[in-house]
Amino acid sequence: xxxxxxxxxxxxxxxxxxxxxxxxxxxxxxxxxxxxxxxxxxxxxxxxxxxxxxxxxxxxxxxxxxxxxxxxxxxxxxxxxxxxxxxxxxxxxxxxxxxxxxxxxxxxxxxxxxxxxxxxxxxxxxxxxxxxxxxxxxxxxxxxxxxxxxxxxxxxxxxxxxxxxxxxxxxxxxxxxxxxxxxxxxxxxxxxxxxxxxxxxxxxxxxxxxxxxxxxxxxxxxxxxxxxxxxxxxxxxxxxxxxxxxxxxxxxxx
Numbered sequence: 001x002x003x004x005x006x007x008x009x010x011x012x013x014x015x016x017x018x019x020x021x022x023x024x025x026x027x028x029x030x031x032x033x034x035x036x037x038x039x040x041x042x043x044x045x046x047x048x049x050x051x052x053x054x055x056x057x058x059x060x061x062x063x064x065x066x067x068x069x070x071x072x073x074x075x076x077x078x079x080x081x082x083x084x085x086x087x088x089x090x091x092x093x094x095x096x097x098x099x100x101x102x103x104x105x106x107x108x109x110x111x112x113x114x115x116x117x118x119x120x121x122x123x124x125x126x127x128x129x130x131x132x133x134x135x136x137x138x139x140x141x142x143x144x145x146x147x148x149x150x151x152x153x154x155x156x157x158x159x160x161x162x163x164x165x166x167x168x169x170x171x172x173x174x175x176x177x178x179x180x181x182x183x184x185x186x187x188x189x190x191x192x193x194x195x196x197x198x199x200x201x202x203x204x205x206x207x208x209x210x211x212x213x214x215x216x217x218x219x220x221x222x223x224x225x226x227x228x229x230x231x232x233x234x235x236x237x238x239x240x241x242x243x244x245x246x247x248x249x250x251x252x253x254x
Contacts, residue, residue: 004029012085014042016194020222058115090155112162151251174240190246
């Protein structure tokens, strides 16, 4: 599927990896709906890129249904969904006599895993009603996992479980949608320059993280994540797969 002339939804599109995807897809001729909670950033980016902004919680059925309805009305039915919305915490299972707060664990699962599936199930229902394009394609769905799905560090039980769930559902959803002409892939990024990561890094910590990456010894750029997202959209044979985008890093325990 070529991006030119297509309509895409990018969750978490107001910043970080999602912003990179919005800019890449727009440059390729797509119209993009940004689904995010960050109203100021999302509205500004939509104005810059000629898309629309929909303020919504990815784990809310009502809010995502409303955002998709707005997208259909203002842009048309999207054939592309890129799930980039996500949050993270670092809390040990038990520490200093206190158990990991269950509500915090549940919140990570709710946003990262349930939120991704919520967007998939609703967007895919619209996609399968569209007329097929070349090769019988009706849509493409791209999810965001993490290297932590495989190499979770100390304090990452919730985050790793949520991203492992994203990896685990990729193939069965691709199989669910295969007879409808909708492809599903997941990207598992390593260390990337996102607001979530960069806000907590000193120059020394950044250099230490870069040294952990076998090659290239740097943090990934959102534009590189976006480049792979575009390649997944454009290559019809990519389906049911999780692709690690991490410079061959394998995370140490801490």
